[in-house]
Amino acid sequence: MNPKKVPIPEQSPAERVKNFNEVALGYTPEQAQEEASRCLQCKARPCVEGCPVNVRIPEFVKKVAEGDFDGAYRILVSENCLPAICGRVCPQETQCEARCVRGKKGESVAIGRLERFVADYAMEKMSADAPRIERNGIKVAVAGGGPAGLTCAGELARLGYEVTVFEALHALGGVLMYGIPEFRLPKKLVKKEIAGALKLGVKIEKNVIIGKSITVDELFQEGFQAVFIGCGAGLPSFMKIEGENLNGVYSANEFLTRANLMKAYDFPNSPTPVKVGKRVAVVGGGNVAMDAARTARRLGAEEVYIVYRRSEKELPARLEEIHHAKEEGIIFKFLTAPVKVLGESGWVTGMECVEMELGEPDASGRRRPVAKKGSHFVFPVETVIVAIGGTPNPLIRQTTPGLETQKWGGIVVDEATMKTAKDGVYAGGDIVTGAATVILAMGAGKKAARAIHENFQKKASG
């Protein structure tokens, strides 16, 4: 049997840096069946354990191998309401695929690619009819229409709850819409998959900010009997170095929101502009940094640098993103930390950096980067994008008495149920974990939905 995954067709690097179309093109049915037949259908099913939402992977893969793609979709979607999205953005290499037995000798089964194939196949023919579900009359509010909130809402609606999702922006999807770029996750697909997940009668209230437009306590007064908070990571962090407020310095959030949600790549057809210089430095090594760098490249930057203070081994981004970034000519400056953004007449002209070396492991278990003495150097750039994560949005914390929060602002929950210190209030996603992945947020949303359901069942029977 082939020790390697069936390769997935992609746009060539030379072609794709000139457009915002999706990089990976997806398997054909034949390729999917061939890849699916690599699964050993082992009894232990370690892949399922590796999945934050416990998709029954071997079962859906088996259906793919048999050519029963509809059957595969039914299994997939019973555990994961956003499979087309997860197939594209999950870090499979550290989750399901990391545990795959095939991975011990050769490459693991390409579970992510198969998930994507099945979801895309089903979406093509998905009907808009919603199955009829009896409503139980219990109102639940969900704060935030990102991966955590949507999953929680979808699960609860399936169980018969009357769910309202409150979203601060003008579009649902959270990071799926404003953060992850079109070439990695097409927005048409995001909208369609979300619509599918919510067709079970979830009510959507856009342009409502929990903590500003209405508070959590007021939601209870309005008859909601449980509230799930999935309001996301929130405020971008900056490096607190000189020159960070010069024109030409962006947070990755702003840069990507302009480019994705506000479609700045289409300026002036879209009214929101974004500035990209000939040379761009992106600070950080996560998926967001890769997204920002590759977006800058597509917006016309000739030289794009990833500036990361640790070494390649510690890069937190998905392997595929790093690989794609390199193919697209992104230049990686490892063991490099910015110390100052340089400017002239208020605009960025360069960045002063210092070389680092790795010392003893720190609290995160990764080796702590230490500055090398006398290694300062300057390189010219016109745009700096800071992608070093963020801090939780304080709006809900500040307006919800009874919530317990961490020192860094994240909401404290019971990990088994996602229940907060406040009665009837649950939370999940980045607001609990700090910046993490789409799938972890979805896992939290699902867990909370089940816990909310159990709680009401207990009340009903008790």
Add this chain to the structure above:
Amino acid sequence: MYEILSKTKLNNDVEEMVIRAPYVARRCEPGQFIILRVDDEGERIPLTIAEYDSQKGTVSIIYQVVGFTTRKLSEKKAGEFIADFVGPLGKPTRLHAHKRVIGIGGGVGAAPLYPQLRKLSEMGTEVDLILGARNKDLIILEEKFRTFCKNIYITTDDGSYGMKGLVTDKLKELVEGGNQYDEVIAIGPLVMMKFVSLLTKQYNLKTSVSLNPIMIDGTGMCGGCRVTIAGETKFACVDGPDFDGHQVDYDELLRRQGMYKTEENHACRIGLGKV
């Protein structure tokens, strides 16, 4: 969709709209702002709130027709709808009952100043006001302010109404003429707020300003609205929009406001979206 209940032209450049927006109106307080998108393809722009009625669920915005989006907004009539209208954003102004306060409204800055001064007056504070603009036509809300302000002073650049000169000239005259104020609340163009703050600094007179930098989401997510306050970076959308006028780095903010000047001209010039 948010219904435009009424639309009034205050002068050639400035219009007022009353919008039905119950979620904004219910918890709204003086000093807060909204973000709107005129249609599904629109950009998001922040606008200050001039009045609100939480019972009726309505919010009134006053805007100057200056750029691409305000022109598009201006094309809308009463009875029509705008796509998105979100708020109330920002922290409410921390208003303290004082003995005597003077407000300074420059141009369309009079609009957000109005609810703040009215509230102060309701709290028993004696309120004076300087309204300044380029010319007489651009002075707005004078009649509304008259209902509660003790003294109103008008200044215009061309002398077509009130005193010929700047709001700072009038303020200087008042303070040096012996008028005692506990606080100055200045809202208007950045340059005006900068020079008011420079002047009041000399008198050690507490000054509050309201900043309106470029922003996208208005909830702290994008960080585009960062301003330097007493040497520290703050986000105007969640930490403001009101700040101590003596601590704002105006020059940095003026520069940041100009970040998209070329693009703005571009969009207007080519008549984007058939404006």
